[in-house]
């Protein structure tokens with residue numbers, strides 16, 4: 120059975136894309152418009168900036184490769200390359216990682232929301248956050264809860280970890296589990312990158328709550344390639360949580376190499392991968408005994424192509 124939920128108040132178009140579209144139309148009409156919508160990089164002539172290396176690599180893909188069906192879980196070479204890109208400096212995490220191709224980093228976030236939260240439950244993220252988290256959550260009848268990213272009247276030089284602690288406690292009390300989404304480094308929209316201290320303290324807070332229940336941390340690393348430290352600060356702090364919390368990373372090729380193809384990568388000592396689907400929209404089927412309840416009809420009835428990792 121297919122159930123469709125229609126939300127009349129949900130915009131059909133991403134607001135930034137909608138504004139960009141309007142700006143383009145009005146510019147074509149001859150109006151004097153300064154298009155300040157951010158979303159794509161343009162060159163000095165206002166044309167889409169394309170990395171020559173990315174363009175060359177795409178054009179070098181052999182016809183029989185791009186025309187054929189991709190393996191359902193994603194191309195193994197691609198999956199290994201992304202694990203290397205993220206985890207080469209963290210061998211213990213690399214050894215326990217499972218990777219799954221998804222439609223963009225957005226797809227990775229989407230799968231985490233629908234796999235590890237039940238309908239009605241909320242993910243927890245910073246008070247400033249990338250708007251599509253809310254759209255993705257809403258599409259799956261999940262919600263977004265936030266913790267104040269910076270303490271009021273502070274100089275915004277550190278994350279408000281007391282707020283994280285408090286809201287994480289609320290999530291655990293209300294849901295018996297928590298899914299925390301942290302976009303770092305080069306956080307969208309603030310540009311903030313968490314310091315070693317931020318990460319170390321955040322990991323301590325998360326570890327404490329993980330002793331009481333099931334906690335998943337999604338590191339949305341969309342802009343890792345834009346910061347000298349990449350994901351290393353985050354991973355060094357999170358590594359001690361291996362086996363205690365579910366560690367997930369959303370990697371975006373759009374930002375890393377200029378190609379729109381991404382992956383959800385998870386690291387856990389008890390991780391067993393059962394994934395299908397490469398770049399097709401899909402529903403999520405999880406039989407995890409930990410974060411996902413097997414009683415969910417959505418999960419049991421899931422027959423469409425799937426992209427997720429299953430943890431047992």
Ligand SMILES: Cc1ncc(COP(=O)(O)O)c(C=O)c1O
Pocket residue numbers: 222223224225226249302307339341370371372373374379380381
């Ligand atoms: C914070 C954040 N996460 C994830 C993504 C998703 O990236 P992708 O284009 O690979 O779906 C973006 C893209 O704008 C983003 O800003």
